[in-house]
Amino acid sequence: MPLKKKGQNIAVIGVLANDKTSPLGSWRIAADDNTAVSVLEGLAKYSGNKVTYAKGADVALGEASFPFELEINTTDKSGFEEAKEVAKNADVVIMVLGEHGFQSGEARSRSKIGLPGVQQGLLEAVYAVNKNIVLVLNNGRPLTISWADAHIPAIVEGWQLGTQSGHAIAQVLYGDYNPSGKLPMTFPRSVGQVPIYYNYKNTGRPAANEPNSVFWSHYIDESSTPLYAFGHGLSYTSFSYSDLKVTKFQITMLRFPLS
Template sequence: LLKNKNRGLPIKANKSVAVIGPLVSDKNSPLGSWRIAGKDNTAISVEEGLSKYKAVNWTFLQGVQLTTEPTHFVLETKINENNRTGILEAVAKAKEVDQVIMVLGEHGYQSGEARSRTKLNFPGLQQELLEAVHAVNPNIVLIVMSGRPLDLSWADEHIPTIVQAWQLGTESGNALAEIIMGEYNPSGKLPMSFPRSVGQMPLYYNCKSTGRPTQEENPDVVFWSHYIDEENSALYPFGHGESYTTFTYNNLKVSNTSSGFIVTIQLTNTGNMAGEEITQLYIRDISASIARPVKELKGFEKNMLKPDESKIITFILTDKELGFFDNEGNYHVEDGMFDIMVGGSSEKVLKVIAERVTMDMTP
C-alpha cells in the first residue's frame, strides 16, 4: 500500500464501483515472465477475485487494450499505442459510480531477461486513460501491476490511493480482492526505491556519501550533489509500505555489549484496526577506514499488534552486522561511531549515535 489518502481502501459495502483497465480481466499477465512450469491463463483475475463480493455493485471495463498481438515468452510484446476504443465508455461509466478502481501497469512479458525499458511510465495509452477517468471522477484506487518500479509521480500527485501489486501469480485476483475489501490489512514493504523520474535511476537507499554533501545552511548554492529540476529523494523509498492502521515508534535506546549493541524501541498500534508492522533497523558506520553506505539494513522484525497495543522490539548487533569486507575480501570490524536508525521505512526512522568500543571480557 503506497498511499491511502482519505481512506479510499477498504471499499465500503453498498457502493457502486467501476473497475477499469486492460489488466482487470487478464489471467495471463499476473503470472509474470519466469513461469516455465506454469500454465498460461491460469491466474485468478482481479475481476474474478472481486466478483465474489456481492455487497458491492461492480462494473468491469477494459478501458483500452494493452497489447495488439498475442504475447509469448520468446517474442517482443507489442504495445497498443493508437487504438483508443473503450476510453469513452470507461469515462462515461466513471461519471456514474461512487468510486473507481484502475488496474494498470506492465504486461508480465515486459519484465525479465532481455526486456529492459528506457521509460518507466505506464505502457501504451494507460496514462491517457487514467487522466481521462480522473477528470470526471477523482475518487480512484490505482492498482499497479509491474515487474519493476514505475514512475508514479503523476499518480502520486493526483490519485488518493495506490497499491503496488507487482505480478502476484496464480492467486493474484484473490489476494488483491482481500486487500481491496479489507479482509487483509496490508503490511508489505518495498524491496526497492521508486523514482520521481527515470533520470534518477539507478536509485537505491544504501548509496555512499558524495564529496559535495547537502548545503543545508545555504540551499541556493549550486555546488552540491543534486538535480536542478528534481529532488534527490525517492518518491517511495526502500522499506516503505502503509497499512489500514497507524503505528508510532518511541524510546529508541542503544546499549553496548562486549563487541556491539543492543537496540530497543517501542512500537505502538495507534489506529483502530489490528495490523502487522515490519520494524526495520539500519546502521551507518561513520568512522570506518573505508567509505561505507549512508544507510544499511541490518535487521527487521514483523509483529501483529491490536489497536492501542505496544511492544518493545529488540535487535542485537554483533560483529556480523557491524563489519565489512575490504577490496581484497578481508573482513573488518572496527571500533568507532555508528548511526543506529530504527523505523517503518528507510526514510522514517528514529536515530541515535553510538560508539562501539571493544571490551576485554577476560576475568
C-alpha cells in the first residue's frame, strides 16, 4: 500500500464491502437504511482498476433491526468457492470483514470477540489461494485478530465511519489520504486478556528473589502485552529523528497549591 490506481485486477471480498447500512452503526437514530457509500462503491470511484466482487459469506441471517437479536451465520460457507476463484485471478485482494452494524452498541455484548461467524474461515480460505490481501475491518469494538496480524500484509481499521465510509476508506487505500489515526482502544491478543489497559488490577505480586517471574502478574499461556496498544497507528510516511539537542539541562519544578 498504497494501491495502484490503474492496471490492476482488484478482488473485493466480504458482504460488508457492499453493505450500505452497517457503516451507519447502531446509534444512527433516524438515519435511513442503505444510505452509506459502500467500500465497493468507493473503490470503483477512485480508480481505473478492474474491480470484481464476491460476497464470500453473510455475517447475519434474515432481517436486521436494532430492537431484535441478530442471527449470526455460523454454518453457511456456500460462497467460499466463488470468493476463492475471484481471489485467484486478482493482483490484490481487499477483504472487508468484521461486525454487522447492529452487532455492537447498547445490549450488544459478545463473549467471543473474533471475526463473527464463518469470516475467519473465509479469510483463511482466500489466503490459501492469494496471500496479497488488504484486510479492511468494519467493527464497533476491538476484535481479536492475532491470526490476521501474523499472516495478512496490511490491515486497515475502518470502524463504522458513517455515510461516507466507502469514500474515506478508498482514499486511504489508494494513497489520496495519508492515514495518521491512532487507536482509541487497546486490541487484546485474546479475549482472556480483557480488561487490558494501563492500570488494570494486578493479579500477582513482586517475586521474593528476582528474576523469579512466577509471581509477577502475567499469563502463563499468552503474552502479557496487547496485540495493538492504545494509540497504535501507522502511516505511509517514514519518520526519523536525528541531531537532537537539549536547550536546557535543568527543568524548573512548578508547584501549585490545591484546595
